[in-house]
Amino acid sequence: EVQLVESGGGLVQPGGSLRLSCAASGFTFSSYWMSWVRQAPGKGLEWVANIKQDGSEKYYVDSVKGRFTISRDNAKNSLYLQMNSLRAEDTAVYYCARGTIAAANYYYMDVWGKGTTVTVSS
Amino acid sequence: SYVLTQPPSVSVAPGKTARITCGGNNIGSKSVHWYQQKPGQAPVLVIYYDSDRPSGIPERFSGSNSGNTATLTISRVEAGDEADYYCQVWDSSSDHPNVVFGGGTKLTVL
Numbered sequence: 175e176v177q178l179v180e181s182g183g184g185l186v187q188p189g190g191s192l193r194l195s196c197a198a199s200g201f202t203f204s205s206y207w208m209s210w211v212r213q214a215p216g217k218g219l220e221w222v223a224n225i226k227q228d229g230s231e232k233y234y235v236d237s238v239k240g241r242f243t244i245s246r247d248n249a250k251n252s253l254y255l256q257m258n259s260l261r262a263e264d265t266a267v268y269y270c271a272r273g274t275i276a277a278a279n280y281y282y283m284d285v286w287g288k289g290t291t292v293t294v295s296s
Numbered sequence: 297s298y299v300l301t302q303p304p305s306v307s308v309a310p311g312k313t314a315r316i317t318c319g320g321n322n323i324g325s326k327s328v329h330w331y332q333q334k335p336g337q338a339p340v341l342v343i344y345y346d347s348d349r350p351s352g353i354p355e356r357f358s359g360s361n362s363g364n365t366a367t368l369t370i371s372r373v374e375a376g377d378e379a380d381y382y383c384q385v386w387d388s389s390s391d392h393p394n395v396v397f398g399g400g401t402k403l404t405v406l
Contacts, residue, residue: 209395211339219331219339219382221395233394236297269338280327280345281386281395286338 176200176285178270183290190260194290196253196270201285204228204248207273209283210255212266212292220266223255224273224281237263260294267291298387300398307404314370316401318383321364326385328366330359333400334379342381343368370403378405 182194194210210222223244224233232244243256253270268290271283301319308314318328328346331339341350343359346366356371370377383398 211395218380218400219333219384219397221397224395233392235394274344275386279386279388280329281393282327282329282341282344282384283331283339284341284344284350286340288338 176272178272178285178287180268180270180287180290183268183292185293185295186260187296188261188294190294191256191258192260192292194255194257194268194270194292196255196287198251198253198270198272201272203246203251207275207281208244208246208253209271209273210244210253211269211271211283211286212264213269213289214263214266217266222268225253257292260292262294265292265294297394298385298389298396300383300385300396302381302383302398302401304399305402305404307406308370308373309406310373310375312373314373314377314403316368316370316381316383316403318366318368318398319364320366320385323364323366323385324362326361326387328359328361329384330357330368331382331384332377332379333382339382373403373405375405378403 179197225244241259245254270287272285275281330343332342333339346361347359358369
C-alpha cells in the first residue's frame with residue numbers, strides 16, 4: 175500500500191524550530207518529487223516547498239524562504255522540513271505529498287499523508 | 297504571482313450537476329488539477345491534467361479547461377460529495393516555479 179506518514183509536529187514558541195518528517199512506503203521514493211503543503215485552521219491549502227528526486231532542485235513559497243529547508247534521504251525513504259524562526263502564522267496542519275511533474279507543463283500531487291499539526295504560540 | 301479564483305461556495309441538490317469554476321489569466325494554457333477535501337481528512341486528487349481521473353475516482357467527476365476558466369463538473373451529485381474542492385496549477389513562468397492553489401470551494405449538497 176502506498177503510504178505517507180508525517181511526524182514531528184507539536185507546540186513551539188515563536189522564534190523556535192521544529193523538524194517535520196515524512197516516512198514513505200509502498201512505492202519507489204527516489205523516483206518522485208515530493209512536496210510539503212500546509213493548511214492553517216479554517217483556511218485553504220497553501221503549498222510550502224518542493225524537492226526533486228535527487229534533491230538538486232528545491233522551491234519554496236516566498237513566506238518561508240530563508241526560514242524553512244526541505245530535504246530528503248532516499249536511503250531512508252524519508253522527507254523532511256526543517257522549520258526555523260517560526261511565527262504564529264506558520265500554525266497549520268502540514269501535509270507531505272508525492273508529486274508528479276512534466277517539464278514546465280504540470281505538477282500535481284497524487285498521494286497525501288494525513289498531516290501533522292504545528293502550533294506556534296507562547 | 298499567478299492567482300486562481302474560485303467561488304467560496306456552491307450548492308446543489310442530490311442527483312443534479314455541480315460545476316465548480318477556477319479562474320486564472322489564460323489558465324487554458326496551463327494544466328489544472330483538482331482536489332477534494334472532506335472535513336478532518338487529507339486532500340484527495342480527483343482530476344489531473346485538466347480532465348483525467350485517477351483510478352478509483354468515479355466517472356461522475358470530470359474536468360475541462362479553456363480560456364480563462366477551468367471547471368470541475370460533478371454529475372449525479374451524492375451526499376458523500378459534500379466537501380471542499382481546490383484547483384491547482386504549476387506556475388513555471390519565473391525562475392522560481394511554484395505550486396498555486398485556488399482558495400477552495402465548499403460544495404454543499406442540499
